[in-house]
Amino acid sequence: MAKKSKKNPQSIFIKDYSRPVTVYAIIISIFFVILIFGMKAYIANESLDEVPSNADYKNSNIVVSQRVDDLMSRMTQKEKVGQMALVDKNSLIKPEDIKRYNLGALLSGAGAKPDNNTAKGWADMITGYQDEAKKTRLQIPLFYGIDANHGHTNIPGAAVFPHAIGLGAANDTDLTARVAAATSQELAATGVNWSYSPSLDAPKDIRWGRVYEAFSDDPELIKTQGVAFIKGTQAKNQNNLEVMATAKHYLATGDQVWGESDNKNFKIDQGRVKPDEQRLENEYLPPFKSAIDAGVPSVMVALHKWDDQTIVTNKYLVNDKLKNELGFKGFVVSDWYGVYERAGDYYSATVKAINSGLDMAMLPFDYKSFEKDMLKALKNGDIKQERVDDSVRRILTAKFEAGLFDQKSVDYNSFSQVGSNSHREIAREAVAKSAVLLKNDNVLPLSANQKILLSGSGANNVGRQSGAWTVEWQGIDGNWLPGSTSIKQAFDKNDNNITFSEKGNFTGGVYGDIGVVVVSEKPYAEGWGDNPKPEISTEDMKAIKLTRERVNKLVIVIVSGRPLILDQAELAKWDGLVAVWLPGSEGDGVADVLFGKKEFKGKLPITWPANTLQLPIQANGQTADFTPPLFPRYYSIK
Numbered sequence: 001m002a003k004k005s006k007k008n009p010q011s012i013f014i015k016d017y018s019r020p021v022t023v024y025a026i027i028i029s030i031f032f033v034i035l036i037f038g039m040k041a042y043i044a045n046e047s048l049d050e051v052p053s054n055a056d057y058k059n060s061n062i063v064v065s066q067r068v069d070d071l072m073s074r075m076t077q078k079e080k081v082g083q084m085a086l087v088d089k090n091s092l093i094k095p096e097d098i099k100r101y102n103l104g105a106l107l108s109g110a111g112a113k114p115d116n117n118t119a120k121g122w123a124d125m126i127t128g129y130q131d132e133a134k135k136t137r138l139q140i141p142l143f144y145g146i147d148a149n150h151g152h153t154n155i156p157g158a159a160v161f162p163h164a165i166g167l168g169a170a171n172d173t174d175l176t177a178r179v180a181a182a183t184s185q186e187l188a189a190t191g192v193n194w195s196y197s198p199s200l201d202a203p204k205d206i207r208w209g210r211v212y213e214a215f216s217d218d219p220e221l222i223k224t225q226g227v228a229f230i231k232g233t234q235a236k237n238q239n240n241l242e243v244m245a246t247a248k249h250y251l252a253t254g255d256q257v258w259g260e261s262d263n264k265n266f267k268i269d270q271g272r273v274k275p276d277e278q279r280l281e282n283e284y285l286p287p288f289k290s291a292i293d294a295g296v297p298s299v300m301v302a303l304h305k306w307d308d309q310t311i312v313t314n315k316y317l318v319n320d321k322l323k324n325e326l327g328f329k330g331f332v333v334s335d336w337y338g339v340y341e342r343a344g345d346y347y348s349a350t351v352k353a354i355n356s357g358l359d360m361a362m363l364p365f366d367y368k369s370f371e372k373d374m375l376k377a378l379k380n381g382d383i384k385q386e387r388v389d390d391s392v393r394r395i396l397t398a399k400f401e402a403g404l405f406d407q408k409s410v411d412y413n414s415f416s417q418v419g420s421n422s423h424r425e426i427a428r429e430a431v432a433k434s435a436v437l438l439k440n441d442n443v444l445p446l447s448a449n450q451k452i453l454l455s456g457s458g459a460n461n462v463g464r465q466s467g468a469w470t471v472e473w474q475g476i477d478g479n480w481l482p483g484s485t486s487i488k489q490a491f492d493k494n495d496n497n498i499t500f501s502e503k504g505n506f507t508g509g510v511y512g513d514i515g516v517v518v519v520s521e522k523p524y525a526e527g528w529g530d531n532p533k534p535e536i537s538t539e540d541m542k543a544i545k546l547t548r549e550r551v552n553k554l555v556i557v558i559v560s561g562r563p564l565i566l567d568q569a570e571l572a573k574w575d576g577l578v579a580v581w582l583p584g585s586e587g588d589g590v591a592d593v594l595f596g597k598k599e600f601k602g603k604l605p606i607t608w609p610a611n612t613l614q615l616p617i618q619a620n621g622q623t624a625d626f627t628p629p630l631f632p633r634y635y636s637i638k
């Protein structure tokens with residue numbers, strides 16, 4: 001008999017038929033032992049236990065805490081870790097990865113839309129992802145989030161509401177709640193169940209590219225607007241679905257110091273904030289406290305550093321202050337790539353952030369390494385099981401409370417909600433209420449029979465009216481948004497005597513009683529809008545000059561995401577000045593106040609500085625150098 005050798009391992013099976021029966025018995029036993037151990041290991045990892053259809057967590061008559069307990073008792077480590085991952089849909093390598101990695105949440109980062117960018121296209125896309133989640137053993141529904149800053153604005157044809165700074169100017173909580181509720185109806189109609197709004201930031205420096213995403217820099221106004229927005233967003237809609245709001249960006253966002261951004265492309269965004277404890281207590285924590293009391297289920301952590309530490313790794317701010325002291329029972333989510341942005345290695349960044357109190361990581365890219373790092377950290381004891389259980393409990397509680405386990409994720413009969421007339425009416429009302437009258441030397445209101453020369457880059461450009469976060473992250477410059485009304489179109493409805501030239505090139509014998517120049521900023525988002533001196537562009541100044549030469553009276557309308565530094569000698573030559581912020585799709589609202597159909601009601605939600613030496617603005621609205629601003633906070637001449 002040949003010896004069993006490395007060269008011929010099969011020899012014992014193939015050749016020696018005369019081997020005693022016991023040898024075969026041993027071999028078969030070894031085979032079964034391996035099989036049983038293999039199955040056990042597989043079960044431990046993937047847990048193949050069938051979930052009975054009458055499991056407690058599936059029963060909507062049982063209280064949420066018990067449903068969560070039941071679900072968690074069935075979850076494997078991997079399933080728990082998956083709930084903590086938030087992935088951008090464009091980074092999902094294949095939809096089956098939702099099942100494979102047990103993903104808990106997806107988002108469309110701004111501009112991440114389906115090929116068919118319609119309400120139905122969104123509904124189909126999200127339903128497809130939810131169907132993948134249903135293929136998992138426990139069938140935990142996904143959160144699907146977007147930035148609905150001013151409507152469901154990824155979709156051309158949705159109602160575009162004024163950006164938050166306009167709502168701050170209107171200072172009407174009932175209106176803000178209706179804007180938010182209308183937005184969330186549009187979201188729910190397409191299966192989006194999570195909105196990354198409202199922003200509770202407090203912009204102190206108009207050079208920052210995110211001023212317009214905030215309501216104000218006054219903690220009181222931020223509080224009341226934030227609460228109204230949260231309540232409006234979370235008002236259950238007709239299908240009994242709730243869209244979850246997010247209070248962001250925790251903490252002290254808007255207080256960054258000019259010139260201290262770590263991002264080489266930016267000047268102030270994602271930089272450093274330096275308020276002392278006292279200012280955190282007085283200025284920055286109160287709006288978050290109010291949001292928590294109003295029932296906000298998620299809080300997003302900012303990307304900047306407080307002194308030298310990122311907030312996401314600051315246990316004192318996230319765990320001790322937000323969760324323990326303010327009593328936040330929902331879940332904490334990081335901002336885009338926020339865990340890794342400034343980190344050397346992914347593993348220690350993950351460990352630090354989770355141990356600081358982060359519950360869900362907006363990765364948003366690499367979910368595979370997140371799973372690997374989390375499992376390794378749990379195995380090594382670098383992250384404790386109780387920490388993960390606490391996060392998962394918070395996330396699942398929010399899912400149950402929003403009705404995700406009990407309702408259909410999309411109602412295919414609700415697409416008409418998107419961009420509906422009733423939502424546009426609310427938007428129009430918001431536009432009119434947000435307009436702030438800053439100067440009026442007997443020129444406003446305009447009247448229907450006046451001969452008006454209309455010019456300026458913002459006069460016939462709904463892309464500029466809407467600003468960024470509209471279809472694309474950085475917005476789209478141009479007059480292109482279906483279903484919307486430009487200021488010029490709205491003017492034409494009020495007066496047959498309007499001559500328009502964007503650049504103010506009025507020819508020959510064209511003269512007017514009144515000139516209206518709508519100056520504007522090009523859309524920008526986040527640090528791409530950081531600007532050392534936001535002011536009226538050269539082209540618009542030229543349009544002002546050319547228009548001025550041909551009219552008796554001149555009104556300047558500013559379409560912008562922030563106060564612009566104005567040349568005061570020029571300002572003296574204007575008869576009227578109106579700030580309309582970034583009004584969105586309903587230019588009619590601007591015409592309503594300019595033509596006197598509605599009264600001006602808006603007041604400046606932030607201080608309007610006279611120059612950049614006055615920046616940053618102090619908490620009480622005062623300038624940095626104590627010289628008088630051009631217009632103080634809450635100013636209007638009405």
Ligand code: BGC
Pocket residue numbers: 108109110147196248335336526
């Ligand atoms: C922004 C957040 C936003 C997130 C998801 C980040 O770049 O800072 O405000 O919610 O992206 O789009």
